[in-house]
Amino acid sequence: MFDKIFIEEEALNHPKTLSFLKKFPSVKTKTIDSIDQVFGKVRKPYLQKRHNLNAFLGFKKGQLIKEAPPAYGLAGEPHYYFIHQYNCIYECDYCYLQGYFNSPDLVFFLNHEEVGNEIKKAANKNPERCSWFHAGEFSDSLALSHLTGELPYYFELFKQLPQAKLEFRTKSANITELLKLPPLKNVITSFSLSPEKRIQSSDLKTPPLKHRLLAIQKLHQAGHPIAIHFDPIIYSQGFEEQYCQLIEQLISYLPASAIQYISVGVVRFPKDIFHQVKRNYPKSDLHSSELIKSDNGLIRYPRPMRRWILSKVKELLLQAGVAESGIYLCMED
Numbered sequence: 097m098f099d100k101i102f103i104e105e106e107a108l109n110h111p112k113t114l115s116f117l118k119k120f121p122s123v124k125t126k127t128i129d130s131i132d133q134v135f136g137k138v139r140k141p142y143l144q145k146r147h148n149l150n151a152f153l154g155f156k157k158g159q160l161i162k163e164a165p166p167a168y169g170l171a172g173e174p175h176y177y178f179i180h181q182y183n184c185i186y187e188c189d190y191c192y193l194q195g196y197f198n199s200p201d202l203v204f205f206l207n208h209e210e211v212g213n214e215i216k217k218a219a220n221k222n223p224e225r226c227s228w229f230h231a232g233e234f235s236d237s238l239a240l241s242h243l244t245g246e247l248p249y250y251f252e253l254f255k256q257l258p259q260a261k262l263e264f265r266t267k268s269a270n271i272t273e274l275l276k277l278p279p280l281k282n283v284i285t286s287f288s289l290s291p292e293k294r295i296q297s298s299d300l301k302t303p304p305l306k307h308r309l310l311a312i313q314k315l316h317q318a319g320h321p322i323a324i325h326f327d328p329i330i331y332s333q334g335f336e337e338q339y340c341q342l343i344e345q346l347i348s349y350l351p352a353s354a355i356q357y358i359s360v361g362v363v364r365f366p367k368d369i370f371h372q373v374k375r376n377y378p379k380s381d382l383h384s385s386e387l388i389k390s391d392n393g394l395i396r397y398p399r400p401m402r403r404w405i406l407s408k409v410k411e412l413l414l415q416a417g418v419a420e421s422g423i424y425l426c427m428e429d
Contacts, residue, residue: 097149098202101125102134104154112206112245113153119243132157135182136198143376145187145200156180156205160214164230175228176218180205180246181235186267187300189377190328193234195369202235208246212253219260232265238285239268247273254283263323269303269311279319284356286323287312289346291338294330297381305342309349316350327361327426329405331385331397339409343416352417360409361426363387364396402428 098120105127107113117125128134131154156179164175182203183193194200205211219227231237231250241247254262261282264274274285290298292305303311316322324346326339363382365373367389374383387395396402410423 098123098151099148100150102128102131102150102152104128104131104152107154107206110153110206112204115245116151116153116204116243128152128154130154130157131203135201135203138198140199140201142194142200142372143187145183150201152201152203153206154203155207156211160207160211161218161229164228173226173228174218174222175230176215177230177233178211178215179234180208180211180231181240181244183234184236185239186236186302188267188302189298189300189380190330190363190365190373190382192365192369194376195366195372196234202240204244208249212249215253215260216257219257223259225259227260228263229260230263230265232263236266236268237264238266238270238274241270241273245273248277251277251280251283254280258282265325267299267302267308269307271311271315274315274320275318279321281321284321284323285315286325286356288325288327289342290326290330291342293334293338294332298330305345309345312346313349316354321356322350322354323356324358325361325426326409327359328363329361329409330363330382331401331405332381335405336408336412340412343412347416352419355418355422357422357424358413358418359424359426360406360413361428362397362402362405364394367393367395370395 101117101120101123103113103125108127131152135152161176161178164177182197183200184191185202215229218229221227250262254260261284263284263286265286265288267288287308289305289308295302295305312322370387373380386397386401388398390396390399397405406425406428413423414420
């Protein structure tokens, strides 16, 4: 899986490092002073991840949690995301990570206890309100959880923070580690879903829709709270029919009443990342769609088209029995 594993010197004897290395006994390792001095210092093309992928193990420096932008989650409550990994094993053609870092190599941060301390501080700032913490902003929360082993720590942490909520965002069907843990009402696993046709064309290397739906069903049956993201929605011919079918499939695996919330958002890009998308995936149908530069500088559909797409998907969800209070528009002004 990895060509080389780079390890910060101060992390060499960390239990998570030793556990990780046991899983890759034949992979060469190299000791470094700091991840920041090596990772991304020489530009590595994004698609080189198909042939050559390295791993970095070390400690996250600087800001460990960040306030999420407006319209990131359910309105009226503070939202934060925390950073425990850089980059992803999947290869979605619309992914902003292809233009965010200078390298597609994977970075695994090991100082979860420090992250946890920052989470506790933020949660205690607003003890009368529900503070949300999201994992998966720069990676997939579950895809490599069997290698990284941090899930038990965060479950134990949020058992002590009943006034706060934790969301693991994923496109993975890798739920083995989750199923080992007793469910908590305030720890939510949220799955990003698209119609199967879109998964095949855009969500490269991700599990097919049925595998994700089976994972959702198993977690629900085990008592774990589930949320859904229809984000990003990419318009194509047959859009309504595809989302109608997707919602029917979802409800056949997870009752509408069991969906904690569902976000709906349309595809969007900063200008520089859209240039990377065009370079990396020149045959993607994203380039033949009606994307324009909007007033805030994002490349996305014109406002009337976005509103129509969002209202249509919301209408289909309501018809399927999803509570209106649990549907929110993601990153939409």
